[in-house]
Amino acid sequence: MKEILRELLELQDVDTRRGGVRARLSVFPKRIAELNQRLEASRAVLEQSRQSHSTTLKDRKRYELDVEQWKEKVRKYKDQAFQVKTNEAYKALQHEVEMAEAEIAKAEDRLLEQMVSGEQYDRQVKAAEKSFKQAEEQIGAERKEIESEKAAADKELGELEAERANVVKSIPEDLLDHYQRIAKKHGGTAIAEVRGEACSACGARIRPHVFQILRREDTSELYHCELCTRILYYIEPPAGAETAKQASASQNGEG
Ligand SMILES: [Zn+2]
Known part of the structure; x- marks a missing residue:
């Protein structure tokens, strides 16, 4: 076989190995993107449960305020009841007090429900925090592994490029x-x-x-x-x- 063919064959051999390394390198961005996606999905679950939790806390504050406002009204009506002159006016105020007390009871029921679901959201947040932490650790370990594989492939490609430059000299x-x-x-x-x-x-x-x-x-x-x-x-x-x-x-x- 002619010398030039031998050199081309050598080049072909380097190029084949180089092509293999490049193919390996080309999938790394996708693998890293997949890891990021998994981490983001886990973070989204955590954010969602924190969001729900904070919404229930806000609702609770609102219901607590409702209870307070109705109680305040009851106090006002009762004060007024001491000052009224007619029996009718007294009865009307008495009626207002009953209505307000019914509202207090309703608001307290809502508040209680809210507290129960608040505990559920509390547990959900804790569970989401735990699984996010686990995902972070797991993904971190996988990322490290991918990065070290990529570093090895980069090094190999560098060596092949140098080898190729050397082979190409005589062509x-x-x-x-x-x-x-x-x-x-x-x-x-x-x-x-x-x-x-x-x-x-x-x-x-x-x-x-x-x-x-x-x-x-x-x-x-x-x-x-x-x-x-x-x-x-x-x-x-x-x-x-x-x-x-x-x-x-x-x-x-x-x-
Ligand atoms: Zn052919």
Whole structure:
């Protein structure tokens, strides 16, 4: 095999590993976003229960005030009752007192209900606080793990970029452009091995005279698959492996 093909193969190998690391890196933002969503959902439950709790506290204050106001009215009516001159006026005030006392009873009932549900909301807030704390811890641990995985992948990518820069040095710029164009079209793979006189990537047959040229060590030109346009290379099987090679080639028509 020609030296330049060896270099392209080396590049292909680095690019394949680099593609794998990049694919791994590309899912990290989604994983972090999912963690944030889970945390926010848990926080929303907590906020909701705090909100309900504070609403019941406000209602309670309002009902307490109601009770006080009706009691104040009762006191006023009773004071007035001492000053009235007629029996009718006295009876009318007495009636007002009864009405006000009925209102006090109603307001006290509402207040009691409110206090009972207030205790429920109290418990809900405590439970929500507990589960938010647990979610925070759990998510924090997962975040740490994801971040350390990402740091490792970043490091690996950095190393692969350096390795690639080194490999690319010995490849002429126009050939590199050519390689990259083909790679872009085919999900990152620009090179295909010829096996059983066919392109191992797409299965297209290789013309016999091209195959003969590919077998020679001294060819100076690159040959492409006529169907998928990948750059072709051929590795001569070791002596004695020919029979096995042919047998396996006839089984593997696919790429
Ligand atoms: Zn092909």
